Amino acid sequence: MAPVLRSRQSLSKEKFSGYFGPLKSQVYNDAPSSRGGSHHTLRSIAWNPLGTLVATGAADKTLRVWNPEKPNVRFSTELKGHAAGIEKVAFNPVKDAELASVSNDGVVKFWDVRTKACVNEVKGLGNAHTLAWAPDGSSLLVGNRSGDLFQISPRESEIMSTHQEPVEANQMAFCWSGQKVFLPTREGKVRILSYPTLESLLHLPYAVKPGESTEFVLKGHTASCLTTELSPTGRYLATGGADSIISLFDTKDWICQRTITRMVGPVKNISFTFDGSFVVAGCEEGSGLDVTHTETGEHVHTFKTAGPCETVAWAPTRYCLAYSDLGTLRIIGLEGGDRK
Incomplete structure (x- = not known):
């Protein structure tokens, strides 16, 4: 039996799968069949x-x-x-x-x-x-x-x-001070804007060709960038694209530190654990939710699902993941929850 974690107690990457392995998700069903199924x-x-x-x-x-x-x-x-x-x-x-x-x-x-x-x-x-x-x-x-x-x-x-x-x-994110907004675009780039003026905040330190923009943007995708998420620690900005890739940018120098490529469909949203140690993405294709260790890029666990999970959200204070599965809300990691 996996141990019960206290609120805001962290897991190492070596113990993550061992903790979640025995757990079973809880279903929150509001009878979607009566509402038109896939709608x-x-x-x-x-x-x-x-x-x-x-x-x-x-x-x-x-x-x-x-x-x-x-x-x-x-x-x-x-x-x-x-x-x-x-x-x-x-x-x-x-x-x-x-x-x-x-x-x-x-x-x-x-x-x-x-x-x-x-x-x-x-x-x-x-x-x-x-x-x-x-x-x-x-x-x-x-x-x-x-x-x-x-x-x-x-x-x-x-x-x-x-x-x-x-x-x-697409889905934007604020920095924790509220002074910057990260804005993903269908060009596969992420703009960094001031708030509330929404002006370009960073510019290239060198000359560009006539007609080209001097705005500094994050480039991490070969297709539309669909979503951004800032880690709770502020260390990484994660971006997800229609190219099925998550890019992790270091917020100190805005260099892409690593990419996560296990997804099989467009990345619709991204969620970090409360401590920023692990990240998971919602995709519109495939099945299963792959959890990645943020600092190393290692795959640490896969939550089995019946179908694609387009939206995911880690709880803000504990290792508790809410996700969609075939139109139904499921949550895994609740203290005292069901076990296999």
């Missing part, structure tokens, strides 16, 4: 800051908040109001009960999950598909498929500012 595809999973709640957003407009300790659907909360599929959900980094959701109906909604109330909404965002909270929880960035970036506030119903990007931006 219930989970597009986004998010933990709240304390790891006591998990939110899921689905293609069939279902937005639900789960108590990880109570998998029966009657203990969950469904939040209703979006007119189209949910693209991204994220809790306020400094407020456990405030959730933001974005749908391609062009609306971002803010919810108090304790009361199920929509406390604010911002409309007119086009075919929006991505959002990221500033680390202090005071504002968000929302991106749409037309290349627009919107700065919005959870307390205001009007858009604070709009920025037009030259190409469509």
